[in-house]
Amino acid sequence: MVARSERLLTLLQTLRRYRRPVTGTVLAEETGVSLRTLYRDIASLQAQGAMIEGEAGIGYVLKPGFMLPPMMFSEEELEALVLGSRWVARAAEPRLANAGADALAKIAAVLPPDMRDMVDSATLFVGRKRQDEDKADVSAIRKAIRLERILELHYGDEQGRISRRRVWPFALGYFEHVRIIMAWCELRQDFRHFRTDRIIDMTIHDTRYPRRRTVLLKEWRETQDTPIEH
Amino acid sequence: MVARSERLLTLLQTLRRYRRPVTGTVLAEETGVSLRTLYRDIASLQAQGAMIEGEAGIGYVLKPGFMLPPMMFSEEELEALVLGSRWVARAAEPRLANAGADALAKIAAVLPPDMRDMVDSATLFVGRKRQDEDKADVSAIRKAIRLERILELHYGDEQGRISRRRVWPFALGYFEHVRIIMAWCELRQDFRHFRTDRIIDMTIHDTRYPRRRTVLLKEWRETQDTPIEH
């Protein structure tokens, strides 16, 4: 017999496996528990903050996200998480920046008082705050990279020339004030870089590009004069 | 009667309050539970990853750090944490950088497979990798800032002139390749900045400096031409 806490994690994982709504009956069978107990388990998870939505006649869906189990961090690891989140909150594109601030707030909320001031503003990130607004959704670009999707760009280069091209994005570079997509350009048959703030419009195709992202990254590195660490 | 899970959190907090070893008997009384049950509770916490050390004849000590309770993060919040940790692993001083990598590994270990590739190297941080080794322990500096401690610096400036001075550090600035301490200098009776890689030697005093860190930061900001966001 598995412990209750483990069963709840199993339930979460099961729920995440499905993309569409799942009925309680199915979940009860998969976790090896009665329907009545399943309802109680769902209630427990919701009480702990899991965003599970249940609708009568439909089933349960887990809002995209993930529940971290209880974890032990050393003081320095925690400091690294906090510092990193603060950097993201300042340097990343607005949407991800907000996510960074939210994550920071969640962590700070559960920190004991004597550690909470770690989150305060005794750290400065210097340089102009990024003000170039991205027209493109950088989060979507990151997802396209993860899924190795073809990206169709409507792009204006530094001379203001506008072009439309299909590219295979394999990495995102974070410079001080801009983010740059590293991609293989179908038009030029070569590697090209695209500043996210110069993207006028873009479409993410449903089809994968025919090569592996990691291979492209490796080849791209070999073409660089000065190797860039990941 | 409190639930078992809450009692375990209480036990952790109690254990963190003490700095020196605590005997099981004391912990049992504070958590309102028998000694036998306390031993079982300790075992439960250790099984969940808490770094509690017990020595016969001594008592229990919790290694410095903190256990985060189960927390729900959205996909983007998780992405922010991962991106931030990767930045820390690359840009911070070696010790904190290692901590960032460790934190990242811990998170990655509990991520479901379809989210784990978020941790991979599709993000580049561009620019030369920091190679100036800090002689000073930047973690210690951060702690000194938090505790508002007087810092005694043995410092070499850009002209190579060596000086020794007492300063009141109130913030740490992360530039691209160097870290800079913002402090009030007792010698000059003014704000001064000190690159951490130019610190030859330093001593952290046990005495607090006579002003509040936040006030110093506020005053310092007002002296700046270009305001720097925190």
Add this chain to the structure above:
DNA sequence: ACGCTACTGCCATAAACTGTCAGCAGGAAG
């Protein structure tokens, strides 16, 4: 209206937790 499903209350039973007692092991101090 009907079927499907989430959700809640009740209750007997099964499982887990708890406290008491006993004993062993390891470090500290005399």
Add this chain to the structure above:
DNA sequence: CTTCCTGCTGACAGTTTATGGCAGTAGCGT
């Protein structure tokens, strides 16, 4: 070495909690 303090484990009975089955209500889609 002995003694004391403490961590740690096992056994057992009492208590608490979790579980499953049942019945009933309510919301959603057809």
